[in-house]
Amino acid sequence: LSSRTFRETLTSTWASYMTNSPTVIVMIGLPARGKTYMSKKLTRYLNWIGVPTKVFNLGVYRREAVQSYKSYDFFRHDNKEAMLIRKHCALVALQDVKAYLNEEGGQIAVFDATNTTRERRELILHFAEDNSYKVFFVESLCDDPDVIATNILDVKVSSPDYPERDRESVMEDFLKRIECYKVTYKPLDPDEHDRSRSFIQVINVGRRFLVNKVQDYIQSKIVYYLMNIHVHSHSIYLCRHGESQYNVEGRIGGDSELSERGRQFSAALKAFVQEHHLSDLKVWTSQLRRTIQTAEELGVPYEQWKILNEIDAGVCEEMSYEGIEEKYPEDPTRTWFSGWSRSSWSWSGRATCWSSVIRPSCAVCSPISWTRVQVRC
Incomplete structure (x- = not known):
């Protein structure tokens, strides 16, 4: 397709x-x-x-x-x-x-x-x-x-x-x-x-x-x-986590910690927040260590949301891109997407496209009703 x-x-x-x-x-x-x-x-x-x-x-x-x-x-x-x-x-x-x-x-x-x-x-x-x-x-x-x-x-x-x-x-x-x-x-x-x-x-x-x-x-x-919509303007910052150990190793998924450059990114994010005087922050993260460690550097309270976890890669979880190509020699792009077009059920143990729509929907709606600044990692 x-x-x-x-x-x-x-x-x-x-x-x-x-x-x-x-x-x-x-x-x-x-x-x-x-x-x-x-x-x-x-x-x-x-x-x-x-x-x-x-x-x-x-x-x-x-x-x-x-x-x-x-x-x-x-x-x-x-x-x-x-x-x-x-x-x-x-x-x-x-x-x-x-x-x-x-x-x-x-x-x-x-x-x-x-x-x-x-x-x-x-x-x-x-x-x-x-x-x-x-x-x-x-x-x-x-x-x-x-x-x-x-x-x-x-x-x-x-x-x-x-x-x-x-x-x-x-x-x-x-x-x-x-x-x-x-x-x-x-x-x-x-x-x-x-x-x-x-x-x-x-x-x-x-x-x-x-x-x-x-x-x-x-x-x-x-x-x-x-019931969650808000007519007054407010700021929402979407922030990717700092570089993780698996990013360095070229692996997908997993729950690895931040690399040295990832920790440097967290410090830079804190400086950005302080420089722009983003007070009264409401911070959300996934339940994965790399996002939590990114948020912890900010020194403000944060909430962990399971629905913000990265989509699961199924049998390819924690594998390198080279390893995936070696184990599944067919077109990697077709392998990755073929299960999504079949049904709402997971293919090869991975999360489906349905879940990528359903899971974040309430995470998108909820902050609309907040008037304060929000950072989501």
């Missing part, structure tokens, strides 16, 4: 394992509540774990239909002409969702729009039912004026809706746009009207959550990721 064919086969097989029918994730919330941010982050994560996912942002469709944006009046509920345009854009976007899920191999479509009325949500539900799609709602609720103002200034000022507009006029117009949506906004009702729906409500950018009727594994992954 070529690398591309292998990757496509792996993605298709893994996606069918994760999902038993296509899912439409429907974003809900007033403007400036972080819906697009969550949509992009969630889509990136789902694609990373092997589930083909695409965002359909209704704002893009609106801007294509209406070339120039004038003011918040376009979003008034009594602007009948604009309401017809907005509904038409939603229908066009849903047809693109259908094409993606039915014809292009997609498994999840993220419908990124306000979807603040029950009428709009019922339209989407009927569309999904007609096409045998599952629906999962993600509602962002926020009444913190500081968060809303920050989001407007950080994101909306540079929006295509406001070319060459100053910050004050953007803020004024956008706040009026929000008021237009508030007139008809009906949040999800977990007690009565929407109690049979599958959804998560993200309240005040993650201070609280309400989760209702999760249907399947992929929805649980979505919930897990959204």
Whole structure:
């Protein structure tokens, strides 16, 4: 198999394992509540774990239909002409969702729009039912004026809706746009009207959550990721361990200690941390000695995670590259990858490609919710 064919086969097989029918994730919330941010982050994560996912942002469709944006009046509920345009854009976007899920191999479509009325949500539900799609709602609720103002200034000022507009006029117009949506906004009702729906409500950018009727594994992954997402920026440093004795000897795997140059690297890493004033560090390592010894030099607390251990080489563990070629004279590259393309089971005792996706997933999600600096060796 070529690398591309292998990757496509792996993605298709893994996606069918994760999902038993296509899912439409429907974003809900007033403007400036972080819906697009969550949509992009969630889509990136789902694609990373092997589930083909695409965002359909209704704002893009609106801007294509209406070339120039004038003011918040376009979003008034009594602007009948604009309401017809907005509904038409939603229908066009849903047809693109259908094409993606039915014809292009997609498994999840993220419908990124306000979807603040029950009428709009019922339209989407009927569309999904007609096409045998599952629906999962993600509602962002926020009444913190500081968060809303920050989001407007950080994101909306540079929006295509406001070319060459100053910050004050953007803020004024956008706040009026929000008021237009508030007139008809009906949040999800977990007690009565929407109690049979599958959804998560993200309240005040993650201070609280309400989760209702999760249907399947992929929805649980979505919930897990959204409960760990963080809207504030922070730094994550990924660091390879220092050179090990097995690196010097040309062997793979194993649990050898650092070489002399590896210890020098650890000292240099400590100097880097001190030079850049990386205080309040949270450090993670694998359970292998070479990573632990690299972190110990930093002189700060660290956690050992089994899921960060190097992928197991099976019968080739601790062998040199020359030894592998001598014992397994066939193409070493084909030997190394052939087991991964067969199934989720290990081949020749080595870890599979499935495990290389599954094991690190929570290690990737968890640090997203931390606000302090993190180093991972």
